[in-house]
Amino acid sequence: MLSLRNAxxxxxxxxxxxxxxxxxxxxxxxxxxGLFVWQSLPAWKHAGLGYITGKTxxxxxxxxxxxxxxxxxxxxxxxxxxxxxxxxxxAALFTAEVLPNRWRLPVKAAVELLAGVPSxxxxxxxxxxxxxxxxxxxxxxxxxxxxxxxxxxxxLAVMIxxxxxxxxxxxxxAVPATQRRxxxxxxxxxxxxxxxxxxxxxxxxxxxxxxxxxxxxxGETIAVFLVVGRRDxxxxxxxxxxxxxxxxxxxxxxxxGGSETNIAYGDPLxxxxxxxxxxxxxxxxxxxxxxGARLMRRKExxxxxxx
Amino acid sequence: MRHWLDRLxxxxxxxxxxLPVVIIVFIIGVIAWRGGGALSWEFLTDxxxxxxxxxxxxxxxxxxxxxxxxxxxxxVPIATGLALVHGVYLKNERTKERLWLLLSVLNGVPxxxxxxxxxxxxxxxxxxxxxxxxxxxLLGLMMLPTVAVAFIEQIKSLPRHYIExxxxxxxxxxQRVWSxxxxxCAGGLVTGSLLGLARAAGETAPIMFTSTIFAGATIPSGxxxxxxLSLPYHIFILAQDSFDPAAGxxxxxxxxxxxxxxxxxxxxxxxxxxxxxxxxxxD
Amino acid sequence: xxxxTLVEKIDGDKAGQYILETRDLCVFAGNRKxxxxxxxxxxxxQVFGLIGPSGAGKSTLLRCLNRLIELDHGLRVExxxxxxxxxxxxxxxxxDHLRVRLxxxxxxxxxxxxxxxxxxxxxxxxxxxxxxxxxxxxxxQALREATLWDEVKDRLQxxxxxxxxxxxxxxxxxxxxxxxxxxxxxxxxxxxxxxxSTQAIEELIGxxxxxxxxxxxTHHLGQAHRLxxxxxxxxxxxxxxxxxxxxxxxAAILESTDLPELKDFLxxxxxxxxxxxxxxx
Numbered sequence: 023m024l025s026l027r028n029a030x031x032x033x034x035x036x037x038x039x040x041x042x043x044x045x046x047x048x049x050x051x052x053x054x055x056g057l058f059v060w061q062s063l064p065a066w067k068h069a070g071l072g073y074i075t076g077k078t079x080x081x082x083x084x085x086x087x088x089x090x091x092x093x094x095x096x097x098x099x100x101x102x103x104x105x106x107x108x109x110x111x112x113a114a115l116f117t118a119e120v121l122p123n124r125w126r127l128p129v130k131a132a133v134e135l136l137a138g139v140p141s142x143x144x145x146x147x148x149x150x151x152x153x154x155x156x157x158x159x160x161x162x163x164x165x166x167x168x169x170x171x172x173x174x175x176x177x178l179a180v181m182i183x184x185x186x187x188x189x190x191x192x193x194x195x196a197v198p199a200t201q202r203r204x205x206x207x208x209x210x211x212x213x214x215x216x217x218x219x220x221x222x223x224x225x226x227x228x229x230x231x232x233x234x235x236x237x238x239x240x241g242e243t244i245a246v247f248l249v250v251g252r253r254d255x256x257x258x259x260x261x262x263x264x265x266x267x268x269x270x271x272x273x274x275x276x277x278x279g280g281s282e283t284n285i286a287y288g289d290p291l292x293x294x295x296x297x298x299x300x301x302x303x304x305x306x307x308x309x310x311x312x313x314g315a316r317l318m319r320r321k322e323x324x325x326x327x328x329x
Numbered sequence: 330m331r332h333w334l335d336r337l338x339x340x341x342x343x344x345x346x347x348l349p350v351v352i353i354v355f356i357i358g359v360i361a362w363r364g365g366g367a368l369s370w371e372f373l374t375d376x377x378x379x380x381x382x383x384x385x386x387x388x389x390x391x392x393x394x395x396x397x398x399x400x401x402x403x404x405v406p407i408a409t410g411l412a413l414v415h416g417v418y419l420k421n422e423r424t425k426e427r428l429w430l431l432l433s434v435l436n437g438v439p440x441x442x443x444x445x446x447x448x449x450x451x452x453x454x455x456x457x458x459x460x461x462x463x464x465x466x467l468l469g470l471m472m473l474p475t476v477a478v479a480f481i482e483q484i485k486s487l488p489r490h491y492i493e494x495x496x497x498x499x500x501x502x503x504q505r506v507w508s509x510x511x512x513x514c515a516g517g518l519v520t521g522s523l524l525g526l527a528r529a530a531g532e533t534a535p536i537m538f539t540s541t542i543f544a545g546a547t548i549p550s551g552x553x554x555x556x557x558l559s560l561p562y563h564i565f566i567l568a569q570d571s572f573d574p575a576a577g578x579x580x581x582x583x584x585x586x587x588x589x590x591x592x593x594x595x596x597x598x599x600x601x602x603x604x605x606x607x608x609x610x611x612d
Numbered sequence: 613x614x615x616x617t618l619v620e621k622i623d624g625d626k627a628g629q630y631i632l633e634t635r636d637l638c639v640f641a642g643n644r645k646x647x648x649x650x651x652x653x654x655x656x657x658q659v660f661g662l663i664g665p666s667g668a669g670k671s672t673l674l675r676c677l678n679r680l681i682e683l684d685h686g687l688r689v690e691x692x693x694x695x696x697x698x699x700x701x702x703x704x705x706x707x708d709h710l711r712v713r714l715x716x717x718x719x720x721x722x723x724x725x726x727x728x729x730x731x732x733x734x735x736x737x738x739x740x741x742x743x744x745x746x747x748x749x750x751x752x753q754a755l756r757e758a759t760l761w762d763e764v765k766d767r768l769q770x771x772x773x774x775x776x777x778x779x780x781x782x783x784x785x786x787x788x789x790x791x792x793x794x795x796x797x798x799x800x801x802x803x804x805x806x807x808x809s810t811q812a813i814e815e816l817i818g819x820x821x822x823x824x825x826x827x828x829x830t831h832h833l834g835q836a837h838r839l840x841x842x843x844x845x846x847x848x849x850x851x852x853x854x855x856x857x858x859x860x861x862x863a864a865i866l867e868s869t870d871l872p873e874l875k876d877f878l879x880x881x882x883x884x885x886x887x888x889x890x891x892x893x
Contacts, residue, residue, distance in 0.1 A: 034503035037418060043410025044428070050470060051435055054446050061449065112345030120339055121346070122685040130603055132350045138595035139356055140531020142561045143584055146568045147356065183349055204722035204784070207680055208735030208791060209712035211331055213338035218734070223725060234437065241439020243534040244561075248568060278441050279534060287453065300445050304438065311437030315430050331738070332706060 055304065062298035064291050073298060077257050081282065086295040088302065090257045094171060094271040095303075098246060099239040101175025101267070102182055107232055109179075110186025114228075117187075118194035119202075119216035130191070137184035145248035148177045153249055156268075163268050169251035171271045177245050182235040189234065193227025194220045226317060233314035237307045243275040250276050274303045357592075360585050367582025377544050377558065386583050388547055392461070392557030393530060393590070395549070396540070399465020400472060400529050401522060407469075408476035409518065415477075416484030417502055417510060436474035440534040443467045447539040459556035461549050464540030471535060472525025479524065483517025484510060520601040527594035531587060533561040560587040630694075631656040631825050632677065632795060637691035639672055639681070646672055647854045650691070652844055656794075659817060659826045661840030661862065663833065665877055668846045669854030670829045671719075674797050677827065678714035679707050695795075712739055715793030719800045721780035723772040728764050731772045731783055736790040750790065758786035759816055778809020785816065795825045802835065814839060833878065837866060849873040 065073055069086050076087015117129050153168030156176070197220050205215040221228075251270020258266035278299055286292040371385055378384030411432070419425045444467065451463040491513065495505045541559040543566045549555035560583055567580040630653045637650040647669045654660045662670045675681040676689055679700060693700050700710055712735075724731055732751040736742060742750050751768065755761040760782045764775070772783055781801060788796060798817075802810040817826055817839050830836050836843055843866070844859035857871055866878065 034501070036413070036503040036506050039406075040410040040413040040418060043407040044414045047407055047411055047435070047470075047473060048431060051431065051438075053450075054438070054442065057446065057449055058442075109345045109348055112342045113349065116339075116342035116346040120342065124685070127603060129346055129350060131599055132353045134599055134602060135592055135595055136349050136353045136356075138527050138531075138591050139353075140533075140561055140587060140591055142531060142533045142564045142568070143356070143360070143588060146564055146580070146584055147359070149568050151359075180352060183352075187349065198722075200718065200720060200722045201724060203680065203683060204716075204718060204724075205734070206683060207678065207711055207716035207718070208787065209708045209710075210735060210738055211335040211708050213335040214331070214738055216338070216342075219724065237437045241437070241441070243439065243441040244565060248565075275439065275441050275534075278445060279537070283445070283448070283538060287448075297445065297449075300442050304442055307437050307439055308434045311434045312430060314437075315433035319426070319429075331708070 055301075058297055058301040058304060062294045062301050064294035065298040066294075068291055068294070073295070074302070077255065079254055081286070081292050081295070084291060086291075086298075088274070088295075088299060090255050091272050091274045091277050091299065092302070093257055094250070094273040095240055095275070097171050097267065097271070098174045098178060098250065098273055099236055101172060102178035102239045103232065103236055105176065105179035106183045106186050106235060110183050110231070110235075111190050111228055113183075113187050114190035114194055115216050115220065118191050119220050120212060130188075133184045133187050136180075137188070141181065141242060141245040142248075144177055144181055145245040148173065148245060148249040152177055160268055165268055167251065167270065169249055169270050170268045171250060172267050174246045174250040174273070175267075177249055178239045178242055181242060181245060182239050185235040185238055186231050189231030190224070190228045193224035193231065196227065197223045230314045230318040233310050233317065237310040237314065240310070241275060241303060241307050243279045246273055247276040247279045252276050252280060274299050278303075357588070360581060360588050363578075364581035364583075364585030367578045368585065372579070372582055373586070376547075377563075383579075386558075386560065386563060386579070386586065389558040389560045389563045389583065390586065391548060392541065392546070392559045393561070393587075395461050395557055396464045396468055396536065396559060397526050397530055399462065400468035401526060403466050403469025404472050404476050404525060405518065405522060408473050408480060408521065411473070411477040412480035412484060412514075412517075413506055413510070415481050417506055432474045432477055436478070438471075440471060440532050443471050443535040444538050447535065452539050457552060458554040459540050459542060460552050461540050461555060461557045462552045464536040464557070464559075467535040467539060468529040468532060471532065472522075472529050475525040475528065476518065476521035479521025480514060480517040483514040483520075487513055516601060520598045523594050523598035524602065527591050527598065530594065531561055531591050533565045537562055537565065560590070630654055631696060632827075633694040633697075634676075635692040635694070637673075637676060637689070637693060639669070639676060640688045640690070641686060645853045646687070647676075650856055652856065652859065654825065654827065655842070656825050657821055657823075658841035659821050659828055659839050661836045661843035662827065662829045662846055663831060663836050663843050663877075664846035664854075664857075665848070666831060668848040670831075670846050671799050672854070673846065674716075674799055674827065674829050677795075677797055678711045678716060680711065680716060682707070712791050713793055714795045714797055715788035715791065717781070717785055717788060717796060717798040717801045720804055721777060721784050723775070723780050723783055725771065725773060727769045728772045728775070728783065729768040732786050732790055734787055736792075739791055751786075754786040754790035755783075757789045757820075758782045759812065759819075760786055776809070778805050778812060781805060781809065781813060782816070785813075793824065795827065796820065798826060798828045800829050800831070802830075803832070810835075833866065836862060845871075845874050845877070847873045847877070849876075 065086055068084070069076060073086055073088060074092070075089055076085070077089050078085050078087050079090065117126055121129065153173050155168075156170060156173045157165055157168035201219050201223075202215050205219045206212075210218065250273060252272050253270035254272050256266060256269060256271040278296065283296055286296045373385060373390065374387050375385030376388055377386065411428070415425055415428050419428065447463045447467045451457045451466070452459065457463055487510065491509050492505065495509045500508060536559060540556055541562040542556045543562065544558070546556050546558050549557055563583050564580060564587065567583070632652070632654040634650050634652045637647065638645060639647040650673060662673060664670055672681065672687075675684075677693060681687055681689060689701070695710070695713070699705075724734060726734075729747060729751050732754050733742060733747060736750065748768065752761055752765070755764065760779060763779060764770075772780065775783060785796075802813050805813065814835065817828065820826060828836075828839060840862045842860060843862045845857045845865060846854055847857040848854045849857075857873060858865060858868075865874075868874075
């Protein structure tokens with residue numbers, strides 16, 4: 023009897039299939055990474071470190087420097103994060119700490135729906151509304167068009183807002199309600215309770231939320247593609263100058279999503295340069311997701327910093 | 330002073346919380362208002378004419394549904410396998426942790442990279458050309474973490490005494506899977522699939538190089554060189570170039586159809602999703 | 613005219629005599645009545661006990677007294693509660709200040725995941741400015757009052773969750789004492805504790821009543837007997853609505869068994885097995 027059970031434990035179709043499918047998923051990720059490394063090798067050989075630090079990208083002259091696109095990607099994501107973080111965290115504080123349950127659900131439902139809107143629809147709204155608003159709103163800057171890094175950043179901010187908000191709300195809700203009650207019993211106001219009990223204990227979860235949102239912002243393609251302007255080699259004189267923000271630019275994803283990807287396949291070096299962008303993006307985003315997941319899992323006692 | 334700070338805090342956070350509500354109402358309102366005019370029986374059942382300016386989007390709807398169906402069939406078995414391995418078979422916490430990390434990383438991979446992967450492997454290396462199959466497989470892999478995580482969460486919330494009762498009857502891991510885990514947790518699979526499909530339905534980046542074209546495709550009959558039309562790619566192309574009013578109307582109409590499809594799927598998953606999130610609270 | 617002055621005069625007298633008074637207090641959850649016509653008068657510097665079976669509404673009543681009940685959405689309070697003769701539900705009352713004057717100790721010790729020192733100062737730092745140099749002395753005073761100082765004085769920076777449950781409960785008391793409340797509301801503070809910790813808390817309550825007024829919810833009759841000066845018996849035997857069945861000096865109440873529901877409660881209380889079950893809840 024016992025041996026029968028052991029046999030059943032070791033070899034069943036269900037078990038076998040489950041592990042096979044898991045292996046398949048793991049292999050897929052490994053294959054993607056390996057493929058990107060392999061296919062981009064010529065570009066690294068051709069340009070060396072200059073592939074990352076090079077400021078010019080003229081594929082006809084075989085000049086492949088990705089710095090302008092890396093700059094564009096980070097600027098756009100930074101704008102998105104700077105806008106979405108305070109709003110998302112504030113909204114989560116409101117839904118988790120202040121709002122009665124009856125009203126929580128409609129707000130959370132709205133946020134879930136917002137998360138579901140496809141990026142091409144965001145792009146469409148960006149083209150037809152946001153870029154005009156940016157153009158009109160910044161008249162004093164004398165913009166060439168409404169397609170700017172700023173426009174893409176604002177659009178991205180709306181797109182990552184649900185991520186920031188939902189995960190922050192979850193983090194706040196994980197703080198026991200008894201602690202809020204105790205704080206209120208000591209005569210602390212709602213705001214003080216929200217900050218000292220809720221925020222103080224869930225900042226780790228909120229940081230995770232911001233990391234995951236950043237990962238999403240870095241990799242978003244279609245919406246950014248439609249409003250960023252896709253101007254190559256748009257690097258500012260210095261990294262802290264503002265004007266490039268309101269000029270057209272290029273991000274890693276808008277380059278990958280553009281027509282160059284189709285053109286490049288015939289030419290091994292050009293193709294390698296394109297895949298190299300993908301490799302760079304994959305490394306960064308995977309690193310961020312990994313860090314976010316690790317952070318979310320870690321839980322320490324007594325680490326709540328109190329102002 | 331404290332009293333006023335409290336008021337200020339509530340006012341500010343309330344405004345923050347109102348913003349997403351206002352935005353979603355704006356998005357749905359604008360698209361319904363502009364696209365509503367284009368909707369007609371003919372629009373939904375006719376094929377594309379004059380580069381999107383005329384005719385309908387029948388084959389776009391069909392193409393998107395074909396892609397979704399394929400994605401569903403690809404992701405469900407793999408996600409089930411992943412969830413069972415994580416939730417039932419793996420006993421080592423460290424290995425489980427690693428698998429979870431892997432799912433998180435996979436979940437974060439930008440969709441355009443799926444497209445590039447598909448372009449290299451399926452379109453060029455396997456020589457399929459543009460094919461609905463590629464898009465379906467890629468979308469299926471993309472929604473994999475969503476489905477698997479929803480299933481895993483459901484397994485985690487399974488009352489321990491069910492598992493113990495089954496184990497007490499001498500059922501092995503795999504027998505427990507079919508007698509307890511699958512019947513009790515199928516809900517998670519459904520929720521996850523709906524969410525994943527909602528996400529996949531609106532994706533443009535993975536399919537634009539690999540499986541979808543703007544015009545000239547109908548229902549595919551094979552795998553090689555058989556692209557489909559799709560809703561998101563239709564919007565993507567029209568949004569970029571044509572600004573003549575008729576195409577504009579059809580553009581908004583297409584956006585409305587896509588939005589209804591995506592939000593419909595999200596809405597179906599909503600109750601279960603809100604429930605899971607509220608469970609994690611302590612009130 | 614004459615009558616109304618008379619009433620006010622009598623009220624004025626009472627105000628001096630009672631620190632806390634409820635008048636026709638009712639609590640509703642939606643349309644359902646949870647508590648009906650609660651009239652209590654509580655004299656300062658005593659331990660006032662609220663006894664009764666679980667589910668009768670003792671904790672609800674207690675939470676009305678510092679308006680903590682407002683955190684439970686959907687509960688509605690009618691009637692009046694007077695603190696020193698003034699209604700605590702009047703619009704001029706700042707609810708947060710009110711809760712400073714009526715401190716609260718919960719059934720489960722709720723410590724924040726920060727150091728012992730910061731736990732003690734958690735509330736008080738927001739009510740008055742405490743310079744960093746005075747943190748230890750301010751905490752010492754409260755901890756001494758809660759008879760916890762000797763046990764924790766060498767490890768004030770340790771995480772509060774490392775303390776035993778009994779110590780945690782006294783830490784919560786110290787935290788409440790630090791904001792210097794006149795009244796301390798205690799919601800079955802010992803029901804989660806072992807006998808030794810229970811004894812420590814009970815001794816503490818005995819000492820505290822010289823400086824504060826204590827309102828103690830308990831369903832442990834022995835505890836009520838040992839600690840309370842007066843008790844009110846809360847019962848929901850009639851139609852599921854909680855009301856005060858009788859109140860008065862503790863000896864008089866616990867020895868008068870005229871009231872059938874009180875008799876039930878007292879008898880079950882004398883059965884050690886049942887007491888144990890109720891307490892373990």
